[in-house]
Amino acid sequence: xxxxxxxxxxxxxxxxxxxxxxxxxxxxxxxxxxxxxxxxxxxxxxxxxxxxxxxxxxxxxxxxxxxxxxxxxxxxxxxxxxxxxxxxxxxxxxxxxxxxxxxxxxxxxxxxxxxxxxxxxxxxxxxxxxxxxxxxxxxxxxxxxxxxxxxxxxxxxxxxxxxxxxxxxxxxxxxxxxxxxxxxxxxxxxxxxxxxxxxxxxxxxxxxxxxxxxxxxxxxxxxxxxxxxxxxxxxxxxxxxxxxxxxxxxxxxxxxxxxxxxxxxxxxxxxxxxxxxxxxxxxxxxxxxxxxx
Numbered sequence: 001x002x003x004x005x006x007x008x009x010x011x012x013x014x015x016x017x018x019x020x021x022x023x024x025x026x027x028x029x030x031x032x033x034x035x036x037x038x039x040x041x042x043x044x045x046x047x048x049x050x051x052x053x054x055x056x057x058x059x060x061x062x063x064x065x066x067x068x069x070x071x072x073x074x075x076x077x078x079x080x081x082x083x084x085x086x087x088x089x090x091x092x093x094x095x096x097x098x099x100x101x102x103x104x105x106x107x108x109x110x111x112x113x114x115x116x117x118x119x120x121x122x123x124x125x126x127x128x129x130x131x132x133x134x135x136x137x138x139x140x141x142x143x144x145x146x147x148x149x150x151x152x153x154x155x156x157x158x159x160x161x162x163x164x165x166x167x168x169x170x171x172x173x174x175x176x177x178x179x180x181x182x183x184x185x186x187x188x189x190x191x192x193x194x195x196x197x198x199x200x201x202x203x204x205x206x207x208x209x210x211x212x213x214x215x216x217x218x219x220x221x222x223x224x225x226x227x228x229x230x231x232x233x234x235x236x237x238x239x240x241x242x243x244x245x246x247x248x249x250x251x252x253x254x255x256x257x258x259x260x261x262x263x264x265x266x267x268x269x270x271x272x273x274x275x276x277x278x279x280x281x282x283x284x285x286x287x288x289x290x291x292x293x
Contacts (some may be wrong), residue, residue: 070095070229070261074127076113076284087113089284090127095277097228100255100262102272105281111265112233114281118263119231120148132228149174153222155251157234159214161206161221168193168202171220185224192220196250212243219250223258230255232264236271248274 076088088110095101103111116122117129120136129137136147153174161170171189175182193199196216198209206214215235222230235251236244252274255262264271272278280287 069097069130069132070118071128071130072114072118074114074117074124074129076110076117076122077125086284088117088124088281091281091284091286093279093286095261095263097261098259099277100252100275101264102275102278103263103265103281104267104272104278107267109281110284111281115231115233115263115265118229119152119154120144150225151228153225153227153230155215155219155222155230155232155235157237159206159211159218161214161217163206166203166205167198167209167217170206170217171224173221174225188226189220189224192223193217195254196220210243211239212246215239215243215247216250219247219254223254226258226260228260230258230260230262232262232266234266235264236266236268244268245270 071094073090073092074088075086075090077084077086079085091110091114093101093114103114105111113122117124118131120129123137129135131147131151134147136144139147161167162173165173168189171193172186175185175189190199190202193202196219198213198216198220201209201213206217209217219235222232232251236247239247248268248271251262251264251271262275264275266272
C-alpha cells in the first residue's frame with residue numbers, strides 16, 4: 001500500500017489557495033476532473049467536492065458489469081445578430097465498450113464541440129446524450145460534476161498540468177473530486193506514472209519536464225479514476241513527430257488494456273490509423289465512418 005506524506009498532501013491541496021489567479025484553461029481543467037466551483041464572497045473562491053457514486057469506481061468489485069454504450073444525436077448552435085450559427089447539425093454516433101474512435105475533420109467543423117458535449121463540459125442545444133444509459137444533462141450541477149469525475153477522463157492538446165504541483169500530485173488531482181485520495185488511488189497513480197515511464201520523475205514539476213513527458217503525465221491523470229470514457233482533444237497536436245508517435249503508441253497500448261471507450265479528435269492520420277473506427281465531421285455534419293485504412 002502506498003502512503004503519501006503530509007508534504008505530498010499539502011502540495012495537492014495547495015493549489016486551492018492559488019485558484020483565483022488561475023487562467024480560464026485551468027478553470028476548465030478543474031471542471032473536467034469533477035471539481036465544481038462556487039463563490040464564497042466577492043473576494044474569494046472555494047472548491048466544492050461532489051460525492052461520486054461507487055457504481056463505476058475503479059476499486060468496486062462489481063464495477064460496470066453492463067456493456068458501456070454511448071449514444072449521441074446532438075445539435076449545437078449559437079445565437080448571432082444575423083442568424084444562429086450551427087456548429088453541430090444532428091451528429092449521430094454510437095460507441096460500445098472497448099472501442100476506440102478517431103474524429104476527423106477540418107478546423108471549425110465541430111469536432112471539439114462534439115468532444116465537449118460528450119465530456120459534459122458543454123450542453124447541446126437539442127438532441128440527446130446517453131452514457132451507459134444515463135442522460136448526464138438531466139443532473140444538477142453537482143450531480144453532473146460527480147458524473148464527469150466518475151466516468152470521464154480528458155487529455156487536452158495542452159497538457160494543463162498545474163505548475164505548482166509535482167507530476168504525482170497532478171496525477172492525483174482527479175481523485176480530489178471525492179475528497180482526500182484513498183490509498184488505492186495513490187497506488188494507482190504511482191502505477192500509472194510507472195506505466196507511462198515517469199516513475200523517476202514523480203516529484204518533478206511541469207517546468208522540469210519535456211513536452212512529451214508533460215503529455216504522458218496528463219494521460220496518467222486522465223486514467224487515474226479508470227474512467228469509462230477517455231476523451232482526447234488533439235493529444236499529439238503540439239508535439240514533434242517522434243514524440244507524437246511515442247504518445248500515440250502509449251494511448252493505443254493503454255486503451256488495449258482497458259474495457260472503456262477512447263474517442264480522440266485529431267488531424268493526425270497516423271493516430272487515426274491506430275484507432276478502431278473513424279468518423280468525419282464537416283460543417284457540423286457527420287459525413288461517414290468506418291474502419292481505418
